[in-house]
Amino acid sequence: MDSRRLLRTSATALAAAGLILSGCTGGSDAAASRSTPAGPTAAGPAATPVAAALKKYYGQKLTWRDCGVTDFQCATLLAPLDYAKPEAGDVKLAVSRVRATGPGKRLGSLLVNPGGPGGSAVGYLQGYAGIGYPAPVRARYDMVAVDPRGVARSEPVDCLTGPQMDAYTQVDQTPDDAAEVNALSAAFKEFAAGCEKKSGAILPHVSTVETARDMDVLRAVLGDEKLTYVGASYGTFLGATYAELFPARVGRLVLDGAMDPSLPAVDLNRDQTAGFETAFRAFAADCVRKPDCPLGTGSVAAAGQALKTFFRDVDAEPVPTGESRELGESLATTGVIAAMYDEGAWPQLREALTRAIGGDGSNLLALADSYYEREADGTYANLMFANAAVNCLDLPPAYAAPADAGKAVPSFEKASPVFGAGLAWAALNCTYWPTPPTGRPHRITADGAAPILVVGTTRDPATPYQWARSLADQLSSGTLLTYEGDGHTAYGRGSDCIDTAINTYLLEGTPPQDGKRCS
Structure with missing residues (x-):
């Protein structure tokens, strides 16, 4: 068991055991098969122009179809396998959405990612976020997810039987x-x-940087000038990486259960080990x-x-x-x-x-x-495979x-x-690992980005609280929101204080006061 693989929301980790969430029922969608054009400027008004070799990706149209899951639509997004050599071929990325329910003016698209790396964002959207996020948020945003390259429905990495x-x-x-x-x-x-x-x-091309670039293509194709995003667990590293690459395109970013991008792999693993000890001691105190x-x-x-x-x-x-x-x-x-x-x-x-x-x-x-994610028939989802592939590419061993x-x-x-x-x-x-790492530990400041909300839980087992404090400190526009409690991540886990602060930020663009604490 690779300890760095334990970076996904508790909802994703435990849904398969029937502890928290259930999936959606099947059905049809009368709004299926519509197309979404790119926005008026594919990269947004404040961004640098799109390179000529990438214009076909930023200018593509998504053809939406029925997913077979009530109210959800699905589409396929094309991205270059290698952004340095776009002519080398494409990867096909699975996208899903559920339209804003109203009332109120639609605010655009809200992209969600549950972490991992290796967690299916599409599965998370259809099984939880698209029906379980607070109603005022779902009313104003189209909820959208894309399975990262190498994950689940997006040309998944495979390793073992x-x-x-x-x-x-x-x-x-x-x-x-x-x-x-x-x-x-x-x-x-x-x-x-x-x-x-x-x-x-695909193994050399599943890094977090490449997935963040895919997210920007999707933002443009959806017609959004800036990215609105909720990333949990590893999804916070993905969101922070996006902010580093495209600070002018940052809209409202929530990074819940934050990772610290400045740490080398051995320190990440050791810190996370301490996080599981903290969580076990809380369990033990209750148990005895x-x-x-x-x-x-x-x-x-x-x-x-x-x-x-x-x-x-x-x-x-x-x-x-x-x-x-x-x-x-x-x-x-x-x-x-x-x-x-x-x-x-x-x-x-x-x-x-x-x-x-x-x-x-x-x-x-x-x-x-x-x-x-082992099924009763003895087959496994590709979570473990994608997790190792991304982790081993993002940092030296x-x-x-x-x-x-x-x-x-x-x-x-x-x-x-x-x-x-x-x-x-x-x-x-x-x-x-057969593919050399392309990333390195470093501080992410994202100078010029709009306010970014970083959320940390004091007894989080998988993403220790000090990581949230560190990331909020690194980001030039970071604001720290603290949940004093147990469990992995905070949004949608029962704290009205946390949920109200995040909902207000997503709906009005106003982050809570830096350092706000909730229980």
């Missing part, structure tokens, strides 16, 4: 000796080689107050030790699950981490741990499967060799006594 992924997710990620280190390294190498074999053509807590009714520290003991036990002797896959330490850890995204999942985690400690790992395996991972373990265990060792070794995945 279902049985190969089953084996990959069970590899021991807390190696105890040289043989286990070699086995883990071999698994990462096999994963990388599979991606190169199956998706070698309950008589049925499977980790005991003592202290938070004792609960952490009990969980470590459980992990050690299933590492030595995996627990049956009622199917061919047993629950070993890697899958057990993934299942626990999946439930850290939202406090609403804590009761399910308590039950899953109780059953697993008692010898039935099926519930904890179900949490892990929902996290990996955390380690040059396995020995470096071993040396990092103590610092990771300091960040999280419970999860540290496993997440330290998980960061080895990009070491063997």
Whole structure:
């Protein structure tokens, strides 16, 4: 499990487990098959002119069709495979929208992205945002999503078969000796080689920078002079990258559950490890107050030790699950981490741990499967494949060799006594990536951009709160909004204070006072 892959909204991470959201019903749309022309100037009035080689992309028209999901329309957007060589060919990107419901004057398009990298924005729109965002926002905006290149419906990266992924997710990620280190390294190498074999053509072209440029093409084709956008989790890095590339085209940007673009990969992984420790301690504090807590009714520290003991036990002797896959330490850890995204999942985690400690790992395996987006038939969505492809292209690898991972373990265990060792070794995945990185850690200032709203949650497991503070500080026009609470991201998670502040910004363009705090 690559810890940097844990960057998506809690709604996306847990919907498959039935914990939060359900999908839409099918149906037809009488407004389907309309075309959307490009705006009066494809790049917007304040932007630099579009390069001649890109004009065909900025000037294209989208032909909307029925998605088979009530009220939603779908279309295909063309973008260059390589922006440096547009003549090299196109990528086809899946787009979906639901029209503004009214009343009130339409404000344009609101693009949404749930994170990942590798999360399907189209799936997020159709399964949640397009029906679950606050009604006043949906009334005034056409809600729009595009699956990033390499993701889901947009020429998805492919790497391993279902049985190969089953084996990959069970590899021991807390190696105890040289043989286990070699086995883990071999698994990462096999994963990388599979991606190169199956998706070698697109693999060098799924960076966040390229996806941000695709977003600008979509903005223009939709007829919007500036981009209005809500990005969650990894989607905040995508939004910040857009602002860096096109500051004059920034409209109203909400970056919820922010990443810090200035950090190298090893620091991102270590910080996130500490974030999961913070979330676990909040879960443990709640658990030990309950008589049925499977980790005991003592202290938070004792609960952490009990969980470590459980992990050690299933590492030595995996627990049956009622199917061919047993629950070993890697899958057990993934299942626990999946439930850290939202406090609403804590009761399910308590039950899953109780059953697993008692010898039935099926519930904890179900949490892990929902996290990996594994279907009941043994197939996997491409989340893991796209996640690695984007992460390994965006930043140089955390380690040059396995020995470096071993040396990092103590610092990771300091960040999280419970999860540290496993997440330290998980960061080895990009070491063997076949495509060299094109990005680097750096501060993003986006000088000249309109006010950008950065949202952070104080006990966020996947995007630690200090990342939001850092990004808001880096952005020349950044405004920080803080949610004092648990879970990953803040918008639409029950805080009227947060939702009102964000809705006001989206509808009126007025950000909250910098430093505003909500609970």
